[in-house]
Amino acid sequence: MELKANVPDGSLEKKWDRHRFELKLVNPANKRKYRILVVGTGLAGASAAATLAELGYEVEVFCFQDSPRRAHSIAAQGGINAAKNYANDGDSIWRLFYDTVKGGDFRSREANVYRLAQISVHIIDQCVAQGVPFAREYGGQLVTRSFGGTQVARTFYARGQTGQQLLLGAYQAMMRQVGAGKVRLRPRSEMLDLVVVDGRARGLVVRDLVSGELSVALGDAVVLATGGYGNLFYLSTNAKGSNVTAIWRAYKRGAAFGNPCFTQIHPTCIPVSGEYQSKLTLMSESLRNDGRIWVPQRQGDARPPSQIPENERDYYLERMYPSFGNLVPRDIASRAAKKVCDEGRGVGPGGLGVYLDFADAIRRLGENVIRDKYGNLFEMYERITDENPYQAPMRIYPAVHYTMGGLWVDYNLMSTVPGLYVIGEANFSDHGANRLGASALMQGLADGYFILPYTIGDYLARSRFEKIGPDRPEVRQARTDAETRIQRLLSVNGKRSVDSFHRELGRLMWDDCGMSRNEKGLQRALSRIPALREEFWRDVRVLGENEQLNQSLEKAGRVADFLEFGELVCRDALERRESCGGHFREEYQTPEGDPMRDDANLCHVAAWEYAGEDSPPKLNKEPLTFESVHLAQRSYQ
Numbered sequence: 001m002e003l004k005a006n007v008p009d010g011s012l013e014k015k016w017d018r019h020r021f022e023l024k025l026v027n028p029a030n031k032r033k034y035r036i037l038v039v040g041t042g043l044a045g046a047s048a049a050a051t052l053a054e055l056g057y058e059v060e061v062f063c064f065q066d067s068p069r070r071a072h073s074i075a076a077q078g079g080i081n082a083a084k085n086y087a088n089d090g091d092s093i094w095r096l097f098y099d100t101v102k103g104g105d106f107r108s109r110e111a112n113v114y115r116l117a118q119i120s121v122h123i124i125d126q127c128v129a130q131g132v133p134f135a136r137e138y139g140g141q142l143v144t145r146s147f148g149g150t151q152v153a154r155t156f157y158a159r160g161q162t163g164q165q166l167l168l169g170a171y172q173a174m175m176r177q178v179g180a181g182k183v184r185l186r187p188r189s190e191m192l193d194l195v196v197v198d199g200r201a202r203g204l205v206v207r208d209l210v211s212g213e214l215s216v217a218l219g220d221a222v223v224l225a226t227g228g229y230g231n232l233f234y235l236s237t238n239a240k241g242s243n244v245t246a247i248w249r250a251y252k253r254g255a256a257f258g259n260p261c262f263t264q265i266h267p268t269c270i271p272v273s274g275e276y277q278s279k280l281t282l283m284s285e286s287l288r289n290d291g292r293i294w295v296p297q298r299q300g301d302a303r304p305p306s307q308i309p310e311n312e313r314d315y316y317l318e319r320m321y322p323s324f325g326n327l328v329p330r331d332i333a334s335r336a337a338k339k340v341c342d343e344g345r346g347v348g349p350g351g352l353g354v355y356l357d358f359a360d361a362i363r364r365l366g367e368n369v370i371r372d373k374y375g376n377l378f379e380m381y382e383r384i385t386d387e388n389p390y391q392a393p394m395r396i397y398p399a400v401h402y403t404m405g406g407l408w409v410d411y412n413l414m415s416t417v418p419g420l421y422v423i424g425e426a427n428f429s430d431h432g433a434n435r436l437g438a439s440a441l442m443q444g445l446a447d448g449y450f451i452l453p454y455t456i457g458d459y460l461a462r463s464r465f466e467k468i469g470p471d472r473p474e475v476r477q478a479r480t481d482a483e484t485r486i487q488r489l490l491s492v493n494g495k496r497s498v499d500s501f502h503r504e505l506g507r508l509m510w511d512d513c514g515m516s517r518n519e520k521g522l523q524r525a526l527s528r529i530p531a532l533r534e535e536f537w538r539d540v541r542v543l544g545e546n547e548q549l550n551q552s553l554e555k556a557g558r559v560a561d562f563l564e565f566g567e568l569v570c571r572d573a574l575e576r577r578e579s580c581g582g583h584f585r586e587e588y589q590t591p592e593g594d595p596m597r598d599d600a601n602l603c604h605v606a607a608w609e610y611a612g613e614d615s616p617p618k619l620n621k622e623p624l625t626f627e628s629v630h631l632a633q634r635s636y637q
Helices: 012-022 043-055 093-103 110-130 162-179 245-251 285-289 316-320 330-342 359-365 367-385 440-462 473-492 498-513 519-539 551-575
Strands: 035-039 058-062 183-186 189-197 200-208 214-218 221-224 263-269 292-296 354-357 394-403 420-422 604-609 618-623
Touching: 012 110, 035 043, 035 200, 043 058, 043 162, 043 183, 043 440, 058 189, 093 110, 110 162, 110 440, 162 183, 162 440, 189 214, 189 245, 189 473, 200 221, 200 473, 214 473, 221 245, 221 440, 245 420, 245 551, 263 285, 263 330, 285 367, 292 316, 292 330, 316 330, 330 354, 330 394, 359 367, 420 440, 473 519, 473 551, 498 519, 498 551, 519 551, 551 604
Parallel strands: 035 058, 035 221, 058 183, 221 420
Antiparallel strands: 189 200, 200 214, 263 394, 292 354, 354 394, 604 618
């Protein structure tokens, strides 16, 4: 497999402008002749569908929720970055670019990241024009706050509901096109396979989740905007429906998978409280602006926090990283929390927690100010824990949150399958080995509103498409493969529930390929996952039938894909013999315990190629070059 990044020539600042001029255009009268299939209606999918339809293309959109508004983008709380420099604190496009490259531990494509920083300033204007209710100062000006990994206030927000408000903006733009007849919306529909004809992505196999009916949708290009795969770990901050199926099936049809082991651990999650839990809840990173993180200095100190005096508290992030304090990047804050808990200084049940304390901020600013800034987040915490965070510190602990890995794409966001575009969290993205906070919303909207509409037009203008129908052999084969997979799941009739397999896989992945990894654990996981997968196909029990609403069947298909995908994640983690970003290999650390990169051998994107059911995947490498930001050891001290 040849990886062509298609990064344009020229200076970093001019690459995107020059590239846009050089892209071929589709005549306005011809746009309606092209049909584009979009899978996913989160920020990336909804913004792409709205913009493509506005341009004149015929668009068909699929989501497995009952409404596009239920996409997981609504869960993003804290904000969206943009280099507007409204705070006049020294921010710039270049600084946002630098922070993002550094935050990703130099494992992202330089040109993509700079383009993202450039476009960020337009995203805010777009969303304000849509009526997104960003927070404002008393005089009416948009206000910003800081996030981890930065020393400027560049994060725009709508209290703790930023993702939801941004999604409503993209949703209304898309629904306007639905009303105009330019977008056909198909909710409660799940993509089960990709149709590839003559080497090009030309369609989808889709299951109606209410009736169980399989259908084929055909078009001239396919856009996957299906989010991340954090639920591989069973317990994560992701919505329970989030899965890897769409991009995994595309991988098995020829799309390279980039950096699958790059998983982000978020430091600000409500700790696990028992075996009964099926997901975790995130507390926004924005809370770290005013909350101070600490643990007792003494091991095993079980006193209530109010009884631990100041001189017996360890504000460990402020001590270890004085320049950034509590606003260090997520991977660093997560490792630090794990370290103090491993030392026996954790708080709460099982000692797996640290305090996030607002007492100082409440004394300094007043409870009303804190309530205005974070009220809905505090209310959510109290409803879940039955603890009042205005009176006692929150308890937090790291958890799986975001996935930097995804299908490999070039500068135009096209995968290794021509005509298959991948946007938002579903691609391997701009974030390298660790995503800085408030960048996910920025990337999803940049891809959907401002990048894909240009680049997909170039592909359509340069291509000639023959008309294909459902009787085409490749189409029939894709549908047959999906039917066979469904019938196989229903016919096992074993004794174990789908959730029991998912929980066992998740615990295995967390223990051996989670926050901290080593060769022995990864080898152990690579030997256990195939055995667990074999047991799944021998003993899983899927209730009900296909020709009906069947959530047991839905989950079974997704877990079956996780059982295959988990092996690729561990294989990728084993091959990356270095520590970088959120990927910490215990064998590769400094005497002080800091991560140790291997730029000489591993400064690349790992792009895995499917080689068949009985063959190991092939590893392809896209070298990463840094001409504008020099490779350096990350330091936030």
